[in-house]
Amino acid sequence: MVTTLAMIILAGLILQALIGMAFFISSIFEREKRATILGGIQLSGMIFLALGFLYLYLNGLFNSGPGGISLFLLFCLGLGGVIFFFRSTRPNEKALKGAKGYVVGEAGRFDERDHVFARNRSLLPGSEQYAAYYRDHPEWEDMDAKRREKGGPTGRPGSIDSPNADANVAGTLASASLSHYLSEPDKYSPEPHIALREKVTRKKVEMGLDEATTRIKGYAKALGASLVGVTKINPLWVYSHRGEIFNNNWEDWGKTIHVHHGYAIVCVEEMNKNMVGSAPHTPTCLESMINYAKGSYITTQLAGYIANMGYSATANHFRHYDTILPPLAADAGLGEVGRLGYLITKKYGPRVRLSIVTTDLELTEDKPVDIGVEDFCKICKKCAVCCPSKSIPHEEMTVERGLLRWKLDAQSCFEYWGKIGTDCNVCMNVCPWSHADTIPHQIIKTLITRNQYARKLFNLMDDIFYGKKPKPKSPEKWAQFGTWK
Numbered sequence: 156m157v158t159t160l161a162m163i164i165l166a167g168l169i170l171q172a173l174i175g176m177a178f179f180i181s182s183i184f185e186r187e188k189r190a191t192i193l194g195g196i197q198l199s200g201m202i203f204l205a206l207g208f209l210y211l212y213l214n215g216l217f218n219s220g221p222g223g224i225s226l227f228l229l230f231c232l233g234l235g236g237v238i239f240f241f242r243s244t245r246p247n248e249k250a251l252k253g254a255k256g257y258v259v260g261e262a263g264r265f266d267e268r269d270h271v272f273a274r275n276r277s278l279l280p281g282s283e284q285y286a287a288y289y290r291d292h293p294e295w296e297d298m299d300a301k302r303r304e305k306g307g308p309t310g311r312p313g314s315i316d317s318p319n320a321d322a323n324v325a326g327t328l329a330s331a332s333l334s335h336y337l338s339e340p341d342k343y344s345p346e347p348h349i350a351l352r353e354k355v356t357r358k359k360v361e362m363g364l365d366e367a368t369t370r371i372k373g374y375a376k377a378l379g380a381s382l383v384g385v386t387k388i389n390p391l392w393v394y395s396h397r398g399e400i401f402n403n404n405w406e407d408w409g410k411t412i413h414v415h416h417g418y419a420i421v422c423v424e425e426m427n428k429n430m431v432g433s434a435p436h437t438p439t440c441l442e443s444m445i446n447y448a449k450g451s452y453i454t455t456q457l458a459g460y461i462a463n464m465g466y467s468a469t470a471n472h473f474r475h476y477d478t479i480l481p482p483l484a485a486d487a488g489l490g491e492v493g494r495l496g497y498l499i500t501k502k503y504g505p506r507v508r509l510s511i512v513t514t515d516l517e518l519t520e521d522k523p524v525d526i527g528v529e530d531f532c533k534i535c536k537k538c539a540v541c542c543p544s545k546s547i548p549h550e551e552m553t554v555e556r557g558l559l560r561w562k563l564d565a566q567s568c569f570e571y572w573g574k575i576g577t578d579c580n581v582c583m584n585v586c587p588w589s590h591a592d593t594i595p596h597q598i599i600k601t602l603i604t605r606n607q608y609a610r611k612l613f614n615l616m617d618d619i620f621y622g623k624k625p626k627p628k629s630p631e632k633w634a635q636f637g638t639w640k
C-alpha cells in the first residue's frame with residue numbers, strides 16, 4: 156500500500172516537473188525572458204521536490220506510523236487538487252447561446268457608414284455623401300476633419316518607428332493591396348456556375364450536409380485557414396447600410412445591405428506570436444495586413460469554389476464586408492468575444508484575423524462554445540491596464556444598443572492608431588489567451604476552459620510569469636534577423 160501510494164505521488168511529481176520543463180523550454184523559444192527565468196526556478200523546485208520525496212521513500216520514512224499518515228495526507232492533497240482544478244464548474248449559459256446570448260434588449264443592425272474607417276477613408280470632403288452624412292452626424296465632423304488632416308484612422312503609416320519604418324510600411328501596404336485587388340463584385344461574389352456552365356453541367360453539385368461541410372472546411376484549411384466554423388446567419392450581424400467604398404461605386408453608398416444567404420463560413424487566420432509581440436510597433440501592423448490578405452485569398456477562392464458548384468457565395472474580407480465578423484465567429488463556435496472586443500479563440504486567443512464567406516449552400520452548423528472567456532476577463536483586465544489610450548473599460552459589461560458587452564472607446568483607440576501609424580494590437584499581445592500554442596499553454600487553457608478556480612489561479616500566474624504590463628519585443632530584431640516564423 157505504502158509503495159503504491161508513494162509511486163503514484165512520485166509519478167505526479169515527475170509529471171509536474173515534465174510540464175514545468177516543457178514550460179521552461181517553450182519560454183526560451185517564445186523569447187520570454189521573465190518567464191524563462193521564473194520557469195527555470197520553478198522547474199528546479201519541482202525537481203528538488205521529486206528527488207526529495209524519492210530520497211525520503213528510499214530511506215523508509217513512510218514505513219513508520221506518522222510517515223504513513225503523512226503519505227496518505229499528501230496523496231489526498233494531490234488528488235483533491237487535481238479534482239478541484241480539473242472538474243468542470245458552472246457553464247456560462249449566455250456563451251453557449253453564441254452572440255445572441257448577449258442580446259438583452261431591442262437590438263438593431265449597425266450602419267457601416269458610422270464606422271470610423273468608412274467616415275475617414277470613404278467620405279470625401281466636398282462630396283454630396285459627405286454633406287449628407289455630417290448633416291445627420293454633426294458631432295463627428297470636426298473630429299473626423301482633424302483626423303483626415305493627419306492621414307485618416309491610421310495616420311502617417313509607421314510613424315512610431317520613424318525613421319526606420321519604411322521597410323515594414325512597404326510590406327504592410329503591399330499586403331493590404333492584395334485585398335484591394337479582390338474588392339470588385341465579380342471577385343468577392345462570383346456568378347454561380349460560371350466554371351461549369353458551358354463545359355460540364357448546368358446542374359448544381361448535390362451533396363449531403365455533412366459532405367458539403369467537410370469539403371468546405373477541408374478546402375478552407377487547405378488554403379491556409381487555421382480554424383473554420385459554420386453558423387446560420389443571424390440578421391442582426393449584417394450591416395444595415397453600405398458605408399465603405401473602394402471602387403468609386405458611390406451609387407452603393409447608403410444602400411441597404413441585403414444578405415440572402417442563410418449560412419456563414421467563418422475562417423480564422425492565426426497571427427504570428429513574435430510579430431504581434433512587437434505591438435504597438437510596425438511588425439505587428441505588417442502581420443495584421445498579411446493575415447487580412449490571407450483572409451482575402453482564402454475567402455475569394457472559397458466563394459469561387461462554391462459558385463463553381465452552382466451555389467451563391469460572397470466573400471467578406473478586408474475590402475468588402477456585409478457582416479460583422481466577431482459575433483458570427485462566436486455563433487460558429489470559434490470562441491467568445493472578450494473584454495478587448497475581439498474574438499478570443501481557445502487555441503490562439505485574440506491573436507487572429509477573421510474572414511467570412513456567406514452562402515446559400517446548406518451546411519451543418521457548429522455550436523457556440525463556452526471556453527470561460529467572460530469569467531476570465533472579469534478577473535483579468537490586463538488589456539485594459541495596458542491599453543495606451545485607455546480605450547478598454549475596467550468596469551463590468553454594460554448594455555448598449557440592446558447588447559450586453561464591454562464597450563470599447565473606438566474613438567480614442569483610433570486616435571492612438573493615428574498617432575503611432577499602426578493598428579497598435581497591444582491589447583491582443585498582452586492577453587493571456589494569446590500565448591504561443593505550446594503544450595504547457597494548451598494544458599493551462601484546458602483547465603481555464605473547464606474550471607472557474609483555475610481561471611483565478613492562472614490569472615495570477617500570468618502576472619507573475621509575464622508581468623502585469625508586458626513590454627513589446629524589439630521591432631529591430633525582427634527587421635534585422637527576419638525571425639518571422
Ligand code: SF4
Nearest residue numbers: 542568579580581582
Ligand atoms: S488596439 Fe491599442 S489603443 Fe486600441 S484598444 Fe487595443 S490596446 Fe487600446
Ligand code: SF4
Nearest residue numbers: 493532535536538586
Ligand atoms: S487581456 Fe484579459 S481581460 Fe483582456 S481580453 Fe484578454 S483575458 Fe480578457
